[in-house]
Amino acid sequence: xxxxxxxxxxxxxxxxxxxxxxxxxxxxxxxxxxxxxxxxxxxxxxxxxxxxxxxxxxxxxxxxxxxxxxxxxxxxxxxxxxxxxxxxxxxxxxxxxxxxxxxxxxxxxxxxxxxxxxxxxxxxxxxxxxxxxxxxxxxxxxxxxxxxxxxxxxxxxxxxxxxxxxxxxxxxxxxxxxxxxxxxxxxxxxxxxxxxxxxxxxxxxxxxxxxxxxxxxxxxxxxxxxxxxxxxxxxxxxxxxxxxxxxxxxxxxxxxxxxxxxxxxxxxxxxxxxxxxxxxxxxxxxxxxxxx
Amino acid sequence: xxxxxxxxxxxxxxxxxxxxxxxxxxxxxxxxxxxxxxxxxxxxxxxxxxxxxxxxxxxxxxxxxxxxxxxxxxxxxxxxxxxxxxxxxxxxxxxxxxxxxxxxxxxxxxxxxxxxxxxxxxxxxxxxxxxxxxxxxxxxxxxxxxxxxxxxxxxxxxxxxxxxxxxxxxxxxxxxxxxxxxxxxxxxxxxxxxxxxxxxxxxxxxxxxxxxxxxxxxxxxxxxxxxxxxxxxxx
Numbered sequence: 001x002x003x004x005x006x007x008x009x010x011x012x013x014x015x016x017x018x019x020x021x022x023x024x025x026x027x028x029x030x031x032x033x034x035x036x037x038x039x040x041x042x043x044x045x046x047x048x049x050x051x052x053x054x055x056x057x058x059x060x061x062x063x064x065x066x067x068x069x070x071x072x073x074x075x076x077x078x079x080x081x082x083x084x085x086x087x088x089x090x091x092x093x094x095x096x097x098x099x100x101x102x103x104x105x106x107x108x109x110x111x112x113x114x115x116x117x118x119x120x121x122x123x124x125x126x127x128x129x130x131x132x133x134x135x136x137x138x139x140x141x142x143x144x145x146x147x148x149x150x151x152x153x154x155x156x157x158x159x160x161x162x163x164x165x166x167x168x169x170x171x172x173x174x175x176x177x178x179x180x181x182x183x184x185x186x187x188x189x190x191x192x193x194x195x196x197x198x199x200x201x202x203x204x205x206x207x208x209x210x211x212x213x214x215x216x217x218x219x220x221x222x223x224x225x226x227x228x229x230x231x232x233x234x235x236x237x238x239x240x241x242x243x244x245x246x247x248x249x250x251x252x253x254x255x256x257x258x259x260x261x262x263x264x265x266x267x268x269x270x271x272x273x274x275x276x277x278x279x280x281x282x283x284x285x286x287x288x289x290x291x292x
Numbered sequence: 293x294x295x296x297x298x299x300x301x302x303x304x305x306x307x308x309x310x311x312x313x314x315x316x317x318x319x320x321x322x323x324x325x326x327x328x329x330x331x332x333x334x335x336x337x338x339x340x341x342x343x344x345x346x347x348x349x350x351x352x353x354x355x356x357x358x359x360x361x362x363x364x365x366x367x368x369x370x371x372x373x374x375x376x377x378x379x380x381x382x383x384x385x386x387x388x389x390x391x392x393x394x395x396x397x398x399x400x401x402x403x404x405x406x407x408x409x410x411x412x413x414x415x416x417x418x419x420x421x422x423x424x425x426x427x428x429x430x431x432x433x434x435x436x437x438x439x440x441x442x443x444x445x446x447x448x449x450x451x452x453x454x455x456x457x458x459x460x461x462x463x464x465x466x467x468x469x470x471x472x473x474x475x476x477x478x479x480x481x482x483x484x485x486x487x488x489x490x491x492x493x494x495x496x497x498x499x500x501x502x503x504x505x506x507x508x509x510x511x512x513x514x515x516x517x518x519x520x521x522x523x524x525x526x527x
Binding site: 164170171174178 | 340341342361362363366367371372374378379380381382383387390391392394395439443
């Protein structure tokens with residue numbers, strides 16, 4: 001029983017990280033119909049930036065803040081300078097662009113910071129809480145992980161549902177032409193969307209780095225799991241991204257604990273296939289059946 | 293209020309409008325009528341900045357808006373209500389309406405504008421919280437017009453307000469358009485395949501035949517012109 005509790009707790013914590021990556025992919029897919037393969041590279045860069053700032057200043061929180069801010073800027077710049085040029089072209093152009101950007105970012109990171117992974121400090125203790133005479137597999141840092149991702153998701157939800165800018169962003173995503181007729185500056189909304197997506201991604205990087213270390217290729221698995229979570233939840237639904245992340249985190253944690261960690265990647269694929277067979281649009285699909 | 297001079301518009305290699313000119317005086321209702329494919333919708337899209345003309349000039353309230361982007365043109369007070377499909381089905385009726393006023397600085401007036409369009413179209417008030425994909429064709433058309441009015445435009449471009457609607461709904465929309473002009477001095481350019489309903493509310497009529505203006509005169513005279521009726525209006 002205690003093993004089940006442990007696996008559940010660590011699944012929730014991992015799931016929230018997948019959720020943050022999934023959110024960053026969903027926000028971009030929803031707004032521009034582009035799968036941002038470069039997201040793994042972008043959050044890798046911002047985490048390296050955090051690592052350097054922490055090393056030179058000695059302050060974790062300064063590094064944390066700089067990483068989130070550089071995520072915002074990086075997302076905006078990537079959209080404005082690169083993606084803007086392929087948005088109207090065939091979808092394959094965007095795929096090539098984001099894949100190319102991923103490789104470029106990994107190469108640049110290797111040149112600047114070297115290929116040897118470095119350790120990264122957690123914001124809080126990673127020693128599990130002492131409950132019922134033992135340490136459970138859930139530490140203060142996991143609490144921080146869960147709360148910060150939920151916080152970002154909540155802020156995004158409030159932005160989209162409660163503000164004029166959020167409404168304009170949704171309109172620009174659903175129907176850019178109609179949005180322009182209502183005075184929406186669609187280009188700016190896309191830039192803002194990429195910036196917010198990259199912010200969510202850089203948060204995921206900061207949260208997963210203590211476990212996977214910071215290196216040019218160390219964040220590749222998190223991108224794959226984040227992608228799986230996004231498809232699970234339905235690639236158009238931010239709420240689905242969070243739920244998809246949780247479902248994936250819990251499932252993989254149980255698989256790893258009861259069946260062996262070698263099966264985790266295979267299990268992720270199996271879950272993806274099962275869910276897509278049952279609900280091809282994902283768990284929280286936004287597109288409804290059309291009435292004829 | 294609006295002057296279109298010698299507009300020529302292509303979609304890719306296809307010539308859709310050729311040397312089209314027309315004038316819409318302030319406070320008037322002008323109807324552009326013509327068969328399917330005559331270029332009526334393209335004319336409106338060219339005026340509102342969604343489509344760039346290859347040549348010609350569009351002037352609104354004395355300003356050259358030929359190459360201005362759509363999001364700036366609406367800020368000048370020229371609103372375009374596209375065909376019923378122009379509502380955003382994923383958003384609620386209320387969100388669609390709010391979108392129409394967001395570009396205006398005058399925040400205090402947004403709620404007042406909403407109250408006014410709800411008074412004009414009570415049906416939309418009832419459906420306020422529902423997503424627009426649940427609306428009927430007539431309700432969508434109302435929503436599209438109401439959303440354009442949320443921006444308090446000086447002039448309204450209406451694309452086929454009667455398309456696919458029951459005659460009674462069409463009559464209701466035509467009545468609202470007439471009322472708006474009486475009450476607020478709104479200038480209207482509407483595009484219609486349904487010549488009868490369009491000419492019943494308009495002061496002037498412009499007949500478009502495959503990309504060119506073939507007639508432009510008083511609406512009542514146009515309705516009586518046997519030759520034009522046979523050739524272009526199917527009356």
